[in-house]
Amino acid sequence: MAHDLNSRLTYPNTPSNINYLYDPALNKGTAFTREERDALGLWGLLPPGINTMSEQVLRAMGNYRRKTSDLEKYIFLAALQDRNQTLYYRVLADYLEEMMPIIYTPTVGLACQEYVHIFRRPKGIFVSSRNKGKFSRILKNWPNKDVRVIVITDGERILGLGDLGVAGMGIPVGKLSLYTACAGIHPSWCLPVTIDVGTNNVKLQNDPLYFGMRHDRIRGEAYDSLIEEFIMAVQDNFHHTLIQFEDFGNINAFRLLGRYRNRVCTFNDDIQGTASVALAGMYAAMRMIGGKLVDQKILFLGAGEAGTGIGDLIVKAMMDEGLSQEEARERCWFTDSKGLIVKSRQKLAAHKVPYAHEFEYQADFLDAVKALKPTAVVGVSGQAKAFSQPVLEEMARCNERPLVFALSNPTANAECTALEAYAWTDGRAVFASGSPFEPVNLRGVTYEPGQGNNAYIFPGVGLGVIASRAKHVTDEMFMTASRVLAGEVSQEDFERGSIYPPLVKIREVSIKIAAAVAEVAFDQGLAGVPRPDDLRDFIQSHVYEPNYQSYV
Missing domain, CATH: 3.40.50.10380 (Malic enzyme, N-terminal domain)
Known part of the structure; x- marks a missing residue:
């Protein structure tokens, strides 16, 4: 008679001692205390020495920094997440600026390819x-x-x-x-x-x-x-x-x-999250150089979900400042793979039709820049180097402070680099990118470009929606998130050339965005819980901190 090993296996409802080591949500590795090792039967299953979480972070970072490629660093972090979830998030929280390009753009793109x-x-x-x-x-x-x-x-x-x-x-x-x-x-x-x-x-x-x-x-x-x-x-x-x-x-x-x-309860981050972070950049740029959003003429390179999503939210923001929808749309212009989107073009996709203006068709992006003289160019095309030297020099000719947003990811697909944006505009560009760029030193002046990363927006929006149990996610929530984010950019950030706050502030910014988004949910009658007396404390009560729990 065949012996069935599986028939003898049991799956208890409470973790066994080995589960505490192999379940990443429970595992503390060498940080299990003496009392926990006694109570859970872990003696002998771990080395006898006990480490603090800080010591474990030190070990993890040492191993991480010894990796010779970004893809190997990505694999290391994925493995850490698989074996010790709390330590993984502690490492991210403590070293977020260093980790962001690895766990997300640009390295995540390579990780998906591989x-x-x-x-x-x-x-x-x-x-x-x-x-x-x-x-x-x-x-x-x-x-x-x-x-x-x-x-x-x-x-x-x-x-x-x-x-x-x-x-x-x-x-x-x-x-x-x-x-x-x-x-x-x-x-x-x-x-x-x-x-x-x-x-x-x-x-x-x-x-x-x-x-x-x-x-x-x-x-x-x-x-x-x-x-x-x-x-x-x-x-x-x-x-x-x-x-x-x-x-x-x-x-x-x-x-x-x-x-x-x-x-x-849903949203599309490529359409709405990208729009919100771009709008925040526009708001911050107006604070940085002086001016009004309604006075801008914006030319988009790319008319897909990211581009028209940004356009739609900017239109709503301009309407909020007093323009009609038609007037606001007249300030947003789009080019796609076939050139400038104008009324004379046939068979336009539905999302492009609202931005088809009465104007002479331009097949080339540089010609569109020369004809329209925009105050801002926004790249969401995935076309590397599309913001060429002639394009950026033309932007500098018709603007004292041209707005240059090269938002395509990953880095290799950016419409221009930070160095190109500053060098070809004589250092006058207000530059933002979708992927990170190193600081640029140009004729003795150092510029630290801001990254228009959706991570500034969607985590905070999500936290506000989850905490308030909002039934839907509205455009007003994303506009509110944009205003909060733009308000977090300091004068010091402006002086460095950045229109976004440093990533080290992102958790603080996210909590402020969450509170503002939850307030919109309550005001619009979309919340599924009663309005709390203190909204900030209410949001904070939903925030997870990556610290080990005690099992005894």
Whole structure:
């Protein structure tokens, strides 16, 4: 008779001694105290010496800094998260400026490109067309039942890298790490999700290590039914859960946001989060150089979800300052792969039509700059070096302080570098980028460019939405977040050339944004809890601090 080992296995409801070492949410490694080792039966399973968390952080940073490439650093941090979650978030909290380019842009892009080759341990939930009809059952497999924020991607437009299929999971994982590191949202509340609907990336389809669906992307009604099933499965399994759409292609991003934003609690970070951080940069730039938002003429390079999302929020902000919608839209101009968007062009996508103005068509971006004489250029095209020397010199000719926002990620896709922006405008540019750049020294003057990173916005917005249990996420919440962020830029920051606060302040800024967003939820009647007497204390009560808990 065959001996069935599995029949003898038991799965207790309370952790066994070994669970405390191998469950990353419970593990403290060498920081387990003598009393805990006695009570939990851990003697002999650990070295006899006991370390403080500070000593563990010192060890982790020593190992981290010995890695010879950014991808190896990414892999090291992922492994740390897999074995000791609390220590991982302590390291992020203490060294966020150093860690941000690794856990998010630009390194996360490379990690997604190499995802199937560096894969160690699954994080989050994967659903696919193969599971149709079973999404709700699959979500029940997730061990944490109190999920309050989900980041979901279908992998079609990962940063500026295109279709990476199931390998796009690195983005939801990275975003949720930032929710915890930047705003203190408890990691057990976070769920990264990839919905695998195939990939049109032939290289991935032919990669023997690829573990996604090896067929072209599902489109149309079949695609929509999968998204609908997932959204409903979330409602069935969790309560008061924020769903963040991330890195969906233009063909779906606007449609899905329009379909679900008034049905469930959701937003699209590429459309609304990017818009909010860009608007904050505009507000801060007005403080820095003097001027009004309504007096700006903004020319966008790129008319996808990021570009038109920024345009839409800037229009609302200008309307808030007294312009009509038509007047505000006349201050926002767009170019796409075919040139300047004007009324004479045929078959424009629906999201571009509101910005098709009566003007002479310009096929080239430089010609558009010369014809329109904008005060600001905003790059969201993913086209490296598109802000060429002639473009930036022209911007400097028609503006004393030209606004140059090169927001495309990763760094290799930026429309220009910080050095180029300053050098080609004689140091007069007000520059912001999507990925980090090192300080620039130009003729004895040092400029420290600000990074228009969505991490300044979405963690704080998410915390405010979660704490207030808001039914929906509104444009007013993102406008409010922009104002709070812009208000946190100091005169010292301006003097360094930055229109964003330093990353070391991001947790403090996120809590202020969360309080302001929650206030909007209460004012708009969207909150699911009573208004507290002290909103700041209420928000703070929801903030997770990465410190070890005592087990005895």
